[in-house]
Amino acid sequence: MKVIYGKCALEKEKIPCSTVTVGTFDGVHKGHVVLLNRLIKSSHENNSVSIVVTFDPHPQMVLGVKGKIEILNTTEEKLDHFKKLRLNMVVILEFNQQLASLEPGDFIKRILIDNLNMKHFVVGYDHSFGKGRAGNYELVKSLAEEYDYSYEVVGPVSNGGVPVKSSRIRRELKTGDYEKALDMLGYxxxxxxxxxxxxxxxxxxxxxxxxxxxxxxxxxxxxxxxxxxxxxxxxxxxxxxxxxxxxxxxxxxxxxxxxxxxxxxxxxxxxxxxxxxxxxxxxxxxxxxxxxxxxxxxxxxxxxxxxxx
Known part of the structure; x- marks a missing residue:
């Protein structure tokens, strides 16, 4: 698995064709694993490179829109999980105010198309990205023809009838049922x-x-x-x-x-x-x-x- 740190290093890469997903992936929990396995399967079907684009630090640490956040994984721990899944490449972008202010359409064009030569986009059902978190499935769908990529949406993984989410795992680890948290994490x-x-x-x-x-x-x-x-x-x-x-x-x-x-x-x-x-x-x-x-x-x-x- 190749790890690329930062946009400058990314711009030096020559990627012929890629299948991409974007996200923080804090915890790399069971829901994330389903999406990442789908990414890998799609990359095999498309004969392309499987790529995860993620961020360091956690966006909420920079934006602080919901108050202080405590992370489930350090970047090193997260990469250990990615390696076990056998991804081809991980791109780690520094999350700062400049990246936070990038319009979602510009993020797709400048990062995913121009740098990664993305041909297929795997999107989480509730994922949002770009300025004001305005990038979502509808935007991905609307730009597909213009930028010549296909896309798919991966639905939620449930635990006790409720979708597995990093925020829910944090609550269980901090004050709730430790075993329930582990059941959602998968480790x-x-x-x-x-x-x-x-x-x-x-x-x-x-x-x-x-x-x-x-x-x-x-x-x-x-x-x-x-x-x-x-x-x-x-x-x-x-x-x-x-x-x-x-x-x-x-x-x-x-x-x-x-x-x-x-x-x-x-x-x-x-x-x-x-x-x-x-x-x-x-x-x-x-x-x-x-x-x-x-x-x-x-x-x-x-x-x-x-x-x-």
Whole structure:
């Protein structure tokens, strides 16, 4: 899979014929996967290059029309999902005020036609793009003859009778049913970041942890204890993760910590990929450090059972 960053790099590409879709694809959830698989199938039928055009940062981070947004995927995480689907090419455009002010018809002409030589456009049923989000299926349809491309619309994927959407997944991850969120995502939720130095509280109680510094804007799911695995240097280690404040010690600062079982390596400064396998309990404030230690021992037994250790 080839990845093109920015319009300048894109203009240097020579693409003979392409099948294209455009979107933020935050979460690369089940609905997105259906659309992307359709894109790939159509590209095979048309003997063309399958291309996803996406944006960084998330448009809502720039426009802020609906308030602050927390993203489900970093760009790196999103690209990992795209690679698994075997797309031919991903174009990442910097989303800024200049791009936001581009009329949707101009976006189709300047980006999709002039740079990508698009011959087939795969559109999500509710997708909109361009200035004021005025670009939609009707516009795509109206310009097809002028710019000599065909098009198709991919409908929604439902969960519980309701369309799967990134916004719905965010709500479930943050305050709702973790398993319901995973069912819509189609995979276990992932947090990536650098391993940083912590306060050493867990170590003093016999449960040493690694602390993961997640990127700004990345959604942290609801606070509590999770059965988890962590990939470091391409090796996966089981453990129990905690997201939240150190309530027993009067510290409400949210952190991401993982106690890796039978782990003694020095991994400070390394990259970690945390997969949250299952939510086990909510945060609790204990009367003493000893009470917390007993609870952690119980958590460990439960998590090991979940992970079949």
């Amino acid at each position: 276990r939720y992932i947090l990536t970041g650098d391993i940083i130095k912590g306060r050493g509280i867990g170590k003093k109680m016999g449960f040493p942890t690694i602390n993961i510094n997640t990127p700004p804007g990345k959604l942290l799911p609801k606070e509590g204890v999770y059965a988890a695995t962590v990939a470091i240097d391409n090796t996966v280690f089981p453990g129990m993760a905690y997201i939240g404040g150190r309530l027993t010690f009067g510290d409400e600062t949210i952190s991401v910590e993982v106690n890796l079982f039978n782990f003694t390596k020095d991994v400070l400064g390394k990259k970690a990929k945390l997969t949250l396998e299952q939510y086990t309990r909510a945060p609790m404030k204990f009367d003493s450090a000893e009470d917390l230690k007993l609870a952690l021992a119980k958590d460990e037994r439960q998590v090991k059972n979940i992970l079949h250790i």
